[in-house]
Amino acid sequence: MTDVHSDQILVEEYPAGSPSMRLSVVTETWPPEINGVSLTLSKLVQGLCARNHQVQLIRPRQTRVDQAMRHTGFEEVLMRGMPIPRYPELKLGLPGKRALIQAWTLKRPDLVHIATEGPLGWSALQAARRLRLPVTSDFRTNFHAYSQHYGVGWLRKPIVAYLRKFHNLTRLTMVPTQALRAELIAGGFHHVQVVARGVDTQLFRPERRSEALRAAWGATAGSLVLLVVGRLAAEKNLDMVLRAFEAMRVAHPDVKLVFVGDGPLRESLRQRCPQAVFAGMQRHQELAAYYASADLFLFPSVTETFGNVTIEALASGLPVLAFDTAAAADWVRHEANGWLVPPGDESAFAALAASLAREPACLVQARALACAEVAQLDWQQIALQVEALFLQTLGTPASPAPVVRARTLPAM
Structure with missing residues (x-):
């Protein structure tokens, strides 16, 4: 209770508020x-x-x-x-x-x-x-x-x-x-x-990581899980995902690939990459758990105006491999919370993916830095x-x- 006999009291002064529009x-x-x-x-x-x-x-x-x-x-x-x-x-x-x-x-x-x-x-x-x-x-x-x-x-x-x-x-x-x-x-x-x-930093955060979900994907402690989130459509450049996945499998004995989303290319991708997990549409806590439980986020699109999934991944503690464009250009710090490749250089994208598979410790280090960059968003x-x-x-x-x-x- 405030002491009415005190000489001073702390009050919050609000300037004239912005008019309601x-x-x-x-x-x-x-x-x-x-x-x-x-x-x-x-x-x-x-x-x-x-x-x-x-x-x-x-x-x-x-x-x-x-x-x-x-x-x-x-x-x-x-x-x-x-x-x-x-x-x-x-x-x-x-x-x-x-x-x-x-x-x-x-x-x-x-x-x-x-x-x-x-x-x-x-x-x-x-x-x-x-x-x-x-x-x-x-x-x-x-x-x-x-x-x-x-x-x-x-x-x-x-x-x-x-x-x-x-x-x-x-x-x-x-x-x-x-x-x-x-x-x-x-x-x-x-x-x-x-x-x-x-980005909803209360929803997307590293604490959502789930070993049970990783086990459902067939991943073990030594597995590398690659995640793709978005519409499975031509403009997303998903051929680059399959190319990077194959390059990483050559360099590492146990790599998993998980697609979240749906679209016209789903069946074609399933036929070309039957070992991948196709999780369909995921929302809210389930989607947040997918982000936090993977090891590397692949974002090969070069047609985005932004790419919200990029900052959702970072907020979840998931490092990103992307072309140096859209949201990745602003929020991914190369070799800190992720990796950037010159736009359109698909050979460099696949080569960098393979390099990361050979040095998985880099992914662990990047996880610790991923969410700090987007905390203010x-x-x-x-x-x-x-x-x-x-x-x-x-x-x-x-x-x-x-x-x-x-x-x-x-x-x-």
Whole structure:
């Protein structure tokens, strides 16, 4: 109990708080769909709601019986959608400019943030411009880079032109890495800002390591377990995983390979590598245990804008072998918490994998350093960064952090 006769008392002084914003967030993917965009965007929305902002989430209806949620801390508006070719479990938002103009006329947001550049995102951009609403955007997926993996490489230039037009019509485009910012600016994109992705460090941590899970994979104390997490699809460069696996098996008597995820290449990979473990989709604590229980994370993709799985692995104490691009370029320190190879140098990737198999002690040393590098990437800090950019866009300065001062009380 406070002594009312004392001369001083410590009180927490909060400066005038940042004003609560009415935000409309537009996305064509959302949980329970599992991909980097949906999972990271949901964390960001939760963080913005926790900071007392009013969020209206606009997304495609995922099933015929999908209903807008009312108890999530934010409002949902469901739009028409259709399955994406080759990604039938995901939906593409259909154009809805008229419906959005009507919704935003009745309930006008302070700012519209568009996370995806599909038909729904384009409709949202046009509706917001009609109503003179401020718009910001995310650049989250390298669609132009994916085109070459699906036999439509000739579409690369038109896709880049569309993305440039889309983002340059917004006041701000958020990207997750400095390298991507430099690439987009060189390609004619304007007003590009870096906002890192977050990671749940309470979920993904080294203490999740499970010897029982390793035993289920057939691994012993002397085994090396390689882990791959993500969609089993052409753009992920999974041939490189098999090449690295074979190189490591030559150098070490007991190497295991575990795939977490699903996709169109699953059956082909199973036929080519029957000794691998195909765990399917894993979530939450189960996924965290997979990360922490492996010995090396392989990330051979060169088409990612970020690659959230990279920082999830590091947070779990799992060292990473990757090309020097996307999240790995920013968060993997070569020969400390992982290893980096020049982008596209597949021979070097396989050779380095074999070298690590010959010196497994290097993996043990890297485990101890893996999680320290990403410890500051908690989602509260990311929400603060995004909030500051929204307020900057609206011309409102962000408020400083609260301070603690001693205040003298009047005599009683």
